[in-house]
Amino acid sequence: EIVLTQSPATLSLSPGERATLSCRASQSVSSYLAWYQQKPGQAPRLLIYDASNRATGIPARFSGSGSGTDFTLTISSLEPEDFAVYYCQQRSNWPTFGPGTKVDIK
Amino acid sequence: QLQLQESGPGLVKPSETLSLTCTVSGGSISSSSYYWGWIRQPPGKGLEWIGSIYYSGSTYYNPSLKSRVTISVDTSKNQFSLKLSSVTAADTAVYYCASYDILTGAFDYWGQGTLVTVSS
Numbered sequence: 001e002i003v004l005t006q007s008p009a010t011l012s013l014s015p016g017e018r019a020t021l022s023c024r025a026s027q028s029v030s031s032y033l034a035w036y037q038q039k040p041g042q043a044p045r046l047l048i049y050d051a052s053n054r055a056t057g058i059p060a061r062f063s064g065s066g067s068g069t070d071f072t073l074t075i076s077s078l079e080p081e082d083f084a085v086y087y088c089q090q091r092s093n094w095p096t097f098g099p100g101t102k103v104d105i106k
Numbered sequence: 107q108l109q110l111q112e113s114g115p116g117l118v119k120p121s122e123t124l125s126l127t128c129t130v131s132g133g134s135i136s137s138s139s140y141y142w143g144w145i146r147q148p149p150g151k152g153l154e155w156i157g158s159i160y161y162s163g164s165t166y167y168n169p170s171l172k173s174r175v176t177i178s179v180d181t182s183k184n185q186f187s188l189k190l191s192s193v194t195a196a197d198t199a200v201y202y203c204a205s206y207d208i209l210t211g212a213f214d215y216w217g218q219g220t221l222v223t224v225s226s
Contacts, residue, residue: 037155043216043219044153055212085204095155100152
């Protein structure tokens, strides 16, 4: 099983600041990594697939990078609606998710 | 745009079988572009993939749950279903159904989720 770890567990930032979230895989997943945003009481929403491709309707302030075992989700300038939990997910063998990073308001 | 909706009992007794159905609208479950999946989230915790099915009936399951999981598809009703047997309190979670885009390898459309509590 490929294990994903995310850091930090919590990121406290102010609106307008840049957020950098990390996801590390226990073995290479090539570029087969997706990122999701989840707000309380809601289903996850797909943000990024294949490491760097924005899903339909996702604002340009969200960007993804990385390959192999190390990946990054960057939110260039936090909007009030971006405070949420973010999960990464890989698709090698079978899908697994990381434990999540909570982005909260400082 | 696809829409998915979970349905089923919100309370299941320990040792019994949890059964949920996902109804797909806005598109055909027989699309060659998708697998159809179940994901769960215990209260306050992260996401766990349970398993997925193709319209042909081909399935693949999370190895940690495989012995207890059955996923099936009914193309005539545009639905797919989950059965999880021998449930315990550890199976208490919000259960989501979602479409898995084969090209992107991501879950792009999700149901709203349904909370299933295992308790006597």
